[in-house]
Amino acid sequence: MRHIRDADSSLDDEHRIVDRIYSAVMQQALAPRTKLSEATICESFGVGRMRARRALLLLASQGIVELRSNRGAFVASPDQRDADEIFEARIHIEPSLTAQVAQRYDAAGLRTLRDHVAKEKSARASENRQEIIRLSGEFHVLIATVSGNGFLTRTLRELVTRTSLIVAMFGSGPASCCREDEHETILDAIEARDASRASDLARAHLETIRRNLDFTKTPDSGSDLVSVLRSPSFSGSVTSQTAAPKELKNFANGS
Amino acid sequence: MRHIRDADSSLDDEHRIVDRIYSAVMQQALAPRTKLSEATICESFGVGRMRARRALLLLASQGIVELRSNRGAFVASPDQRDADEIFEARIHIEPSLTAQVAQRYDAAGLRTLRDHVAKEKSARASENRQEIIRLSGEFHVLIATVSGNGFLTRTLRELVTRTSLIVAMFGSGPASCCREDEHETILDAIEARDASRASDLARAHLETIRRNLDFTKTPDSGSDLVSVLRSPSFSGSVTSQTAAPKELKNFANGS
DNA sequence: CAGGGAAGTATTGTTAACAATACATGTCAA
DNA sequence: TTGACATGTATTGTTAACAATACTTCCCTG
Numbered sequence: 001m002r003h004i005r006d007a008d009s010s011l012d013d014e015h016r017i018v019d020r021i022y023s024a025v026m027q028q029a030l031a032p033r034t035k036l037s038e039a040t041i042c043e044s045f046g047v048g049r050m051r052a053r054r055a056l057l058l059l060a061s062q063g064i065v066e067l068r069s070n071r072g073a074f075v076a077s078p079d080q081r082d083a084d085e086i087f088e089a090r091i092h093i094e095p096s097l098t099a100q101v102a103q104r105y106d107a108a109g110l111r112t113l114r115d116h117v118a119k120e121k122s123a124r125a126s127e128n129r130q131e132i133i134r135l136s137g138e139f140h141v142l143i144a145t146v147s148g149n150g151f152l153t154r155t156l157r158e159l160v161t162r163t164s165l166i167v168a169m170f171g172s173g174p175a176s177c178c179r180e181d182e183h184e185t186i187l188d189a190i191e192a193r194d195a196s197r198a199s200d201l202a203r204a205h206l207e208t209i210r211r212n213l214d215f216t217k218t219p220d221s222g223s224d225l226v227s228v229l230r231s232p233s234f235s236g237s238v239t240s241q242t243a244a245p246k247e248l249k250n251f252a253n254g255s
Numbered sequence: 256m257r258h259i260r261d262a263d264s265s266l267d268d269e270h271r272i273v274d275r276i277y278s279a280v281m282q283q284a285l286a287p288r289t290k291l292s293e294a295t296i297c298e299s300f301g302v303g304r305m306r307a308r309r310a311l312l313l314l315a316s317q318g319i320v321e322l323r324s325n326r327g328a329f330v331a332s333p334d335q336r337d338a339d340e341i342f343e344a345r346i347h348i349e350p351s352l353t354a355q356v357a358q359r360y361d362a363a364g365l366r367t368l369r370d371h372v373a374k375e376k377s378a379r380a381s382e383n384r385q386e387i388i389r390l391s392g393e394f395h396v397l398i399a400t401v402s403g404n405g406f407l408t409r410t411l412r413e414l415v416t417r418t419s420l421i422v423a424m425f426g427s428g429p430a431s432c433c434r435e436d437e438h439e440t441i442l443d444a445i446e447a448r449d450a451s452r453a454s455d456l457a458r459a460h461l462e463t464i465r466r467n468l469d470f471t472k473t474p475d476s477g478s479d480l481v482s483v484l485r486s487p488s489f490s491g492s493v494t495s496q497t498a499a500p501k502e503l504k505n506f507a508n509g510s
Numbered sequence: 511c512a513g514g515g516a517a518g519t520a521t522t523g524t525t526a527a528c529a530a531t532a533c534a535t536g537t538c539a540a
Numbered sequence: 541t542t543g544a545c546a547t548g549t550a551t552t553g554t555t556a557a558c559a560a561t562a563c564t565t566c567c568c569t570g
Contacts, residue, residue: 038552050524053552057309061316063406069266070531070552085406092355092407096347151318151340152347155410293522305554308522325522325561 017045017055025064025075026161027134028168032077062158076165080215083166087210090159091203098202099195101147109146110191116142117184137164139183172214272300272310280319281416282389283423287332317413331420335470338421342465345414346458353457354450356402364401365446371397372439392419394438427469
């Protein structure tokens, strides 16, 4: 008797696509307004059109992608209102969640977090921008993971990824993602089982990120989808495109 | 020049289906494990198979529906672990959110909440079980709506609906959904701008609901999908089926 | 009568062709 | 040169047929 687990490719395929695009957005390899054409996704992942469309629908249902009728799918471009909602939601959830983790964490969870912060530090040392961004976001998801709550893990994953889009659009200067030894401070408070301090630090951390947004900023152009999806781990040399890809011409003007 | 808004039927169709099934689950007209066959949905809503499948995928992505490969879609049947996660998440979010509403509500928001509580009272007076259940759940979503946060509104909608499924599975006795003048008490605290009391009451309210769950309970059978979806507002005479529909035979045994 | 297996039916999963829409190109006139 | 218009191309949306899987029923055997 073998295991019942279906090993069904269909769901896994979609998860693969969704995860990949999630990661790419999270580490700002995919800029807001980038067009995600069905054909490109089909070729990049070697799947049929149906799978591509299903994946795009899932991404759209989580606010990562925007579907425009007869026009296709685009990486979402949150506005200030979206940003307010996302940060407000995070401020409702994360301090409380961090406090809970401080109260209940076990040895394995703490080690996971410590390892992660170490990775963050080494990424910052090597000035790998995408890695820094990815790990910075992932820290917040990891808090939820360590708490053991699957629902909140998924919720935070969405919130963090959408935050990446927000920072991509409105982040002011290189400081917006990088000055984060704050994670280590938060982790110290967690380790000390100081729930209220951990909670306060988490809130302050979020408000710091929020404060570094500049909503008067002019939007950047999209990225080149093919080159982004080509590299399996995105750790490669995908530098931000200066010239706007063809597909985005009509998005150039703000009003 | 007319408005740009597309009035595109495709997205609206899916939203219609999703909303309808959401409502049905929320007011416990659709029991856990009920099979949602594509054919039934196509006929009930007069849409093609594509739309039905897309709607089911969306519902699945929010944990309301479970997709089994080659077997179809079923109303989700949360287990104790799911229940723990959902309630934990709600306890992280709702007290904080309620406190915020207490601090920031405006006249229109307060009126909305008061009207709603009045409707709850009258539903309880007329002993309309489904209406009571629906309104009880909706109160929590309405808190988020009044807060003006779209993300949290959607999140709470999902949480409340999944809570309905949990209560349908593990609710002990008729008390599990109905003894809720607590909503009025919470609203009083909100109106008095007493954020910390509102927060405490919200938490206590959730813990009361959680305490009334009995995880040793044997699961009920599913509902008849066609009759549920037939009535536009579900206010009709859909009484819970005692006999298990054909489709659910094989779900009867636990192991 | 119970259990197992085989054929038929029903449902879901997938693909491919078609239709509809938007986009790009090139032409013409002012 | 610029703008509008028409044509052609590319992309998305939809449908229907086909394939694969699961379910039901019936029959056969013990």
